[in-house]
Amino acid sequence: MSSNSSRRGAPKHQNRYAWKPKAGQKINEREVGGKLRPYPEITGVCPRCKDQIDWKRRYGKYKPLSEPAKCQRCTKRAVRQAYHNLCPGCAKEQNVCAKCCSRVDRVIGRDLAEVEAEQKMLEAALKNARERDRRILLRAMDKGKSENSAKNPANKNKVGELFPSASLEEYAAKSRGDKDNNNGDNMDKINDEDDGVDGVTGVSDLDDDDDDDDYVEDAEQVCNW
Known part of the structure; x- marks a missing residue:
């Protein structure tokens, strides 16, 4: 019996489509992992x-937690993400990965408690600040969001067409200047039209005077006859 150990190269029959888990099954959107209940951030x-x-998660092997799991260090039921062995507090205190428990330099994502605490501090600052300071802070937040969206535009050909200014104040100043320029152009146009109308009326008045002189001369000739 011959072996295929010397065979090399790509397979004879390659897949046209990528493998998809549960391709023939009907997906319940209300279950964990569906569109209505997506998986939490890692x-x-x-x-x-x-x-x-x-x-x-991609290949259908992910099993979410039905209830909080027990931490391996503090033995508290504070582990709320699947496949994690340590709670966020112990992992942050030991500066290790919550899954493999190895010491790492960079950890993915931020703790949910930190995000909630920062959000509460921001809401308290907005609530206790003056109206002017509140508006300044909100404008700075909006400006930061607009800069982040400008770094990753959906369509680069349309960047700067709908809202080319960096801030609302700059956009208002530009629109005000354009309005003043348009008003000045309109006034110049109206003045030019008035000058043209005056010139035309002056010519017509001269023509009327010439006609009157001709009529008087004709009347004098008739009287002489």
Whole structure:
């Protein structure tokens, strides 16, 4: 019996479409992982563990938690993400990955508690600030969002056509200047039209005077006869 150990190259029959988990099954959008209940963001892990969890989600091997799991250090039921062995507090305190428990320099994502605390601090600052300071802060936040959206435009050909200015004040100043320029152009146009009308009326008045002189001369000739 011959072996195919010396065979090399691409397979004879290649797949035209990528494999999709549960392709023939009807997907319930209300289940965890559906459109109405998407999976939570992966945070507190190293890049390698994040890729592993993403692979499980992509190929239908991901099993979400039905209830909080127990942390392996503090033994509290504070683990709320699947495949995590440490709670966010212990992982942050030890500066390790919450899944593989290895010491890493960079951790993916931010803790949900930190995001909520920052949001509460921002809301409190907006509530206690003056109206002018509140508007300045909101404008700065909007400007930051607009800059982030400008870095990744959906269609580069349309950038700057709908809203070319960087801020609302600049856009208002530009629109005000355009309006003044348009008003000045309109006034110049009206003045030119008035000058043209005056010139035409002056010519018509001269023509009327010539006609009157001719009529008087004709009347004098008739009287002389």
